[in-house]
Amino acid sequence: MKHMGKRYIAMLLLAVLLVGVFPGMTAVRVHATEATRKKLQEAEDEKKKTEADLEQTKEDLQNLSEEKNELQGKLNSLNSQLKEVSAKLEELEQMIEEKEDEIEKTKAELADAKATEEWQYECMKKRIQFIYETQDYIVLEMFFSSANFSDMINRSDYIEQLAEYDRMKLEEYQQTKELIALAEAKLEDEKKELNDYKAQVEVEKSSVSGLVSQTSTSVAGKKNEISQAESEALAYEQQLQEQEEDIKQLQEKLAEEIRLSQLAAQSAWRDISEVSFAEGDRYLLANLIYCEAGGEGYAGQLAVGSVVINRVLSSVYPDSVVGVIYQGGQFSPVGSGRLAAALAGGSATQSCYQAADEAMRGSTNVGNCVYFRTPIEGLNGIQIGGHIFY
Numbered sequence: 001m002k003h004m005g006k007r008y009i010a011m012l013l014l015a016v017l018l019v020g021v022f023p024g025m026t027a028v029r030v031h032a033t034e035a036t037r038k039k040l041q042e043a044e045d046e047k048k049k050t051e052a053d054l055e056q057t058k059e060d061l062q063n064l065s066e067e068k069n070e071l072q073g074k075l076n077s078l079n080s081q082l083k084e085v086s087a088k089l090e091e092l093e094q095m096i097e098e099k100e101d102e103i104e105k106t107k108a109e110l111a112d113a114k115a116t117e118e119w120q121y122e123c124m125k126k127r128i129q130f131i132y133e134t135q136d137y138i139v140l141e142m143f144f145s146s147a148n149f150s151d152m153i154n155r156s157d158y159i160e161q162l163a164e165y166d167r168m169k170l171e172e173y174q175q176t177k178e179l180i181a182l183a184e185a186k187l188e189d190e191k192k193e194l195n196d197y198k199a200q201v202e203v204e205k206s207s208v209s210g211l212v213s214q215t216s217t218s219v220a221g222k223k224n225e226i227s228q229a230e231s232e233a234l235a236y237e238q239q240l241q242e243q244e245e246d247i248k249q250l251q252e253k254l255a256e257e258i259r260l261s262q263l264a265a266q267s268a269w270r271d272i273s274e275v276s277f278a279e280g281d282r283y284l285l286a287n288l289i290y291c292e293a294g295g296e297g298y299a300g301q302l303a304v305g306s307v308v309i310n311r312v313l314s315s316v317y318p319d320s321v322v323g324v325i326y327q328g329g330q331f332s333p334v335g336s337g338r339l340a341a342a343l344a345g346g347s348a349t350q351s352c353y354q355a356a357d358e359a360m361r362g363s364t365n366v367g368n369c370v371y372f373r374t375p376i377e378g379l380n381g382i383q384i385g386g387h388i389f390y
Helices: 002-021 033-133 135-145 149-266 281-293 298-313 321-325 332-336 338-345 350-360
Strands: 382-384 387-389
Touching: 033 149, 281 298, 281 321, 281 332, 281 338, 281 350, 298 321, 298 350, 298 382, 298 387, 332 338
Parallel strands: none
Antiparallel strands: 382 387
């Protein structure tokens, strides 16, 4: 009895000291290191995913920029081509206009030639008609009015020369008319060729204009995609910054929990013989073991049970199995509802019950460890199955 009194006084002094260390608290409340580590791991995984997404977005942005530059180069080339085609069209239109002026001028010359031909022809007809109708009179006139025979011969030659001149001029005008007609036909052919070429160039211009419009639309689309990718990259960078801040806070919290874990290891511990287990503790512990290590071997199941009993024995945790398991945020199956489902269905296996029995008898294969989690880099402890115990 005296021994128990000394132990009670020692525990009371320890509680007073702990209250002095943490003002406003009646007992040291250790945060859920396992849950924090899980959150930290999830945060780091999310950060890696965000970094991968950001890297992919930057790569996409680079590709989009290259595609936009290629399209811009193509657009510049097409604009130059369109400018050349437009200049060619203007030149052709000028040539066609000049050709039309030549044709109009040739038509005027042809009209003049035809008029001259018709006038010359009419004059010749009149002279021929006059000579024909008055040939007897003319012969007598030449005979009687000639001073001599030589004069009469000269007058006869003059009439013949006049008729020959008429025929020559008529032929000359006919040839001129034919040459002008040929020139007009040639000009019309040249104009037709120019119009045909102009039509081809207009088709080319239309095609190039369509490509310019299409490429301009593509460039605008790429600019929009780039803008969207830049927005996504900015959002990822902000998200990454927030995640890094969350990780920093979780790391600080984890460091504090490890410190408290070490404090618990250095604090007073009860002997297993001093623990009075309540009815239902075995059932509760076995089902928690099932939730935390149901897929592990027996050693892993015993290790989980040992952690729970170690906390019951530690002075910085609740002194009952129920208190330890349901302490706020200590074991994730409690918060997720898995433990409640296991309890309702009686899911614990025989090996889980065996591990609970052995742990409740004081056996431990993890020493005084009061935490466990899945392995992460930099965490040292006892590894059993898929967990690190520390």
